Amino acid sequence: MMIKHVSPVFVEFIPDQIEEGNLYISEQYNTVIHKCCCGCGEEVVTPLSPVDWRLVKGARGISLYPSIGNWSYQCKSHYFIRDNQILWAEQMSPQQIRRVQQKDFQDKERHIAYLNSNRDDALKQPAQKHVDVPSFIGLIRTVWRFVKSKFVRRR
Numbered sequence: 109m110m111i112k113h114v115s116p117v118f119v120e121f122i123p124d125q126i127e128e129g130n131l132y133i134s135e136q137y138n139t140v141i142h143k144c145c146c147g148c149g150e151e152v153v154t155p156l157s158p159v160d161w162r163l164v165k166g167a168r169g170i171s172l173y174p175s176i177g178n179w180s181y182q183c184k185s186h187y188f189i190r191d192n193q194i195l196w197a198e199q200m201s202p203q204q205i206r207r208v209q210q211k212d213f214q215d216k217e218r219h220i221a222y223l224n225s226n227r228d229d230a231l232k233q234p235a236q237k238h239v240d241v242p243s244f245i246g247l248i249r250t251v252w253r254f255v256k257s258k259f260v261r262r263r
C-alpha cells in the first residue's frame with residue numbers, strides 16, 4: 109500500500125522495529141530512517157550530511173532534500189517528503205538513475221577532497237613551524253660566526 113504521509117518520530121537511537129508510515133529522526137546521529145513509502149517493506153536510511161540529505165523542520169512538518177530514490181531496491185520508487193507528505197515522482201529511466209548516482213558520487217568525492225584538504229592544512233601548520241626553527245638557528249649561527257670572527261681577529 110502506498111503511503112501518502114509520514115509521522116516524524118524524534119529518537120536518539122533508531123528502534124529495532126521500524127513502523128511503516130513513521131519517519132524516525134536521530135539528530136544526534138544525523139540519520140533518518142523509514143520504510144519505503146511504496147509499501148515494499150524495505151528500510152530506507154537517509155544520512156544527514158552536506159552530501160546526503162538535509163532535514164528541514166517546517167511549521168507544517170518535516171521535509172527531506174533532495175528526493176528519495178530507492179534505486180537499489182526492487183521497487184525503484186522515487187518520491188519527495190515535503191511537510192510530512194509523500195509526493196510521488198516520476199520513475200526515472202536507467203540512464204537518468206545512472207546520472208544521478210554519478211553526480212552523487214562526484215559530490216561525495218569533492219566533499220571528501222575538501223575535508224582532506226582542511227586536514228592537510230592542519231597537518232602542514234606544525235610542519236611550517238619546524239621549517240622556521242632551523243632558519244632561526246641558521247641566523248644565530250651566522251651571527252655567532254660573525255661575532256666569533258671579530259673576537260678571533262682581536263686576538
Ligand SMILES: [Zn+2]
Binds near residue numbers: 148184
Ligand atoms: Zn519500495
